[in-house]
Amino acid sequence: MSVAPDKKDATAERARQLADAGQYAQAIKVWRQLLDGSPNDANVYNTIGDLALKIKNNPGAIDAYYKAARLFVQEGFHLKAIAVYKKIRKLEPDRAEVYTLLGDLNVVRGLMHNAVADYLSSAKLFLKAGKTMNALTLLRKIAKIDPQNTDVRMRMAELCLKEKLKDVAITEFLYVGKAYQRQGRAAEARTAFEKILKIAPDHAEARRRLDSPYQPELDEPEPSATEAAGMTVADVVQGEMVEGGIELSLPESTLSTPLQPAPEAEGAPATLPEARSLLARGNLAKAERMVRALLLEDADQLEYQAILGLVYLKKGQIAAAYDTLYRIAQAWHAQGRRDEASELIDAYLMAEPDDSDFLQLKVRVTQEPAAATAETPDLPVIPAGVEKPAFLEVEPAAALAETVVPPATAGIPAGGLEPDVEALFQESRKGGKAPVGGDKYETHYDLGVAYKEMGLLTEAIEEFQLAARGPTRFVDACTMIAACYKAQRLNTTAVGLLERVLADPRCTGPGGPYVKYDLAVLYEEGGLTDKAAHLFADIPSV
CATH class of the missing domain: 1.25.40.10 (Tetratricopeptide repeat domain)
Structure with a gap:
């Protein structure tokens, strides 16, 4: 039985008031009342998960997050689903299935390097748990989206051999050996062919390639593009399922999307x-x-x-x-x-x-002594080994750090900006060329919006910082960062940021009035009524 809209709004407001008063368990009960009439509301499950964390009910939070993520996927909100799965990953960092799901979602989004990284993490955890066949499934996923990855295919061959899948192992050893020959890595090619002959001493092609000089003109074309030709997202996401894994519920239109292989790797071993x-x-x-x-x-x-x-x-x-x-x-x-x-x-x-x-x-x-840091130039020197400054992590392809912006309790200086936000204003002063690759920055912006909606303000600020470096999103992203600061009750810091944005030469176009409006509202809330009135008067329309 559905709940009337007015009653639903009143119930949600009551739940929020309970949460604001610190009565988290009671708030969860009220939110669950909404599920009686709307059992497929992903946002409600996500909110229940957040509240469960506040009362240290991690199992309850994880259960709610899984339900929220599943529903977000069904509704096509893949970015929101990724945000929720990352919440689960923080709570269960050794849960291989979560990395698998993140990898599958990155395949859906066409971010193959990210998918490879997630699948590798999942495979390592499965191996650590002794689930070799599941690890092998993950390596097969990687081989489908990155067929030229000889390191992964060699690992596949070794795992197949361990599991007595001899025919598959031979196929993979042969593939790797031929790839090594094309790359001029003769010694490694020899090793791969010798492994085949240990399994099958009469294997004709391995013997021929081992005993005869390599003749590239007689070899078949490289199989980089041909292997992926005709494959779809379904071949990776559904065609390779781990035992006991969770299947993404995706529409046929998504599953039938042609697979986009990762860019090829070549050359000497990666060192x-x-x-x-x-x-x-x-x-x-x-x-x-x-x-x-x-x-x-x-x-x-x-x-x-x-x-x-x-x-x-x-x-x-x-x-x-x-x-x-x-x-x-x-x-x-x-x-x-x-x-x-x-x-x-x-x-x-x-x-x-x-x-x-x-x-x-x-x-x-x-x-200066080596322990002095750029973030605290006026503080006494910190002895080496006592405390070290935090810095961003760089992840492959669009990789993401977990703790770029600290929570409000970390004490961002009033009116001051984090070094990573401050760096955004160096671009125009340096006069460098505008970045290219707008799609990448749009993805960061969209992911930031999803994180903000999920209440992941730290992660949202990180994504908006990346988006602000793009050719078109500087003003929008900085405005969203200020909104995140305001949500963290860092109004003075939000004011400082928006003042910098307003003075920046990139603050042009339709976004300018919105910056003035948001800043005027903050002025007004801070009791700076004259400044607020001046800005409000300067806004032609919003």
């Missing part, structure tokens, strides 16, 4: 020295592919991230290079790695010699 060598030789495309492969294995490794930042720098992607290299140089300085920090700073200053942030950082690195 840090090889990536550095490729960078030094100016082979930026291969260096970037290699370092992204390394980041799939260890997204937290600053050395890998630094190589990626230097690639951005040499490609002329100054904004991306700034974002990556500045915080790594800060981190290395804080860790006492002053020589390495200096190398990054010098490399950046060769391209951007007038950048004041890097010039100031260079002074600190060369003159």
Whole structure:
């Protein structure tokens, strides 16, 4: 039986009032009353999950989140579903199935590098739990979306051999051996063919390839595009299901979407020295592919991230290079790695010699004790090893950090901005070229909106920071960051941000009046009535 709209609104308002009063258990009971009439309301389940966390009922929160995510997927709100699954991942970091679901959703969205990273994480957890066949399923998913990933296919072959799936193991060893031959990796190709002959001593092709010089003109074309031809999202999401896994409920129109394979990888094995060598030789495309492969294995490794930042720098992607290299140089300085920090700073200053942030950082690195940090220049020096500054993590393809903006209790200085938000205003001063790749920034903006709607303000601010670096979303994203600050009761910080936006030359077009309006409202709430009246009068229409 459905609930009348007026009664539903009154019930929801009562639940909110109970939650505001700290009566979370009673609020949950009231929200559940709404489910009697609307059992498929994903937002209600999500709210129940948030409230369950406040009373430390993690199992109840997880159950509600799973229901919310499932319903969001059914309704086509994939970004909201991802936001909820990430909540579950925080509560159950060792739950392999959650990573699988995130990977499947990234396949649906066409973000194949993200999907590969999620599937790898899931496979590692299944292996740790002794569920080898499930891990093998995840590797097959990766092989479908990234058929040129020889490391994954070699691992597949080894797992198949362990599970006595000899025919499949031979097929994979042969694929990898031929790929190694095409790449000129003769010793590794020999190893792959020798593994085949240990399983099947009479295998003719493995013997021929092992005993005869490689003749590329006799080889078949590389199977990169042909393997994925004709495959759809369903072939990955539904065609490879882990035992006991959760199946995404997707419409046929989504499942029938043609699969978009990940960009091909090629060349020598992915190692840090090889990536550095490729960078030094100016082979930026291969260096970037290699370092992204390394980041799939260890997204937290600053050395890998630094190589990626230097690639951005040499490609002329100054904004991306700034974002990556500045915080790594800060981190290395804080860790006492002053020589390495200096190398990054010098490399950046060769391209951007007038950048004041890097010039100031260079002074600190060369003159201050290593533990001093950019975030607290006026505080006493913190001894090395006692406390280190937080810095963003770089994740492959659109990778996301978990704690960019601290909660209100972390104490953002009144009126001050986080360093990562402050960096947004360096772009116009540096006069760099506008970033390209607008779709990527739109995705960050949309994900930020989804996070904000879910109450994930920290994650929302992170996404809006990334979106603000795009060619069209600076004003909109900064306005949303200010809204998140206001939701965290950081009104003074929100005012400081909007004042900076209003003074920025990029604050043009239809978004300008909205900045003035939001700032005027904050002024009014803060008792600055004269300032508010002046701005309200200056708004032609909103």
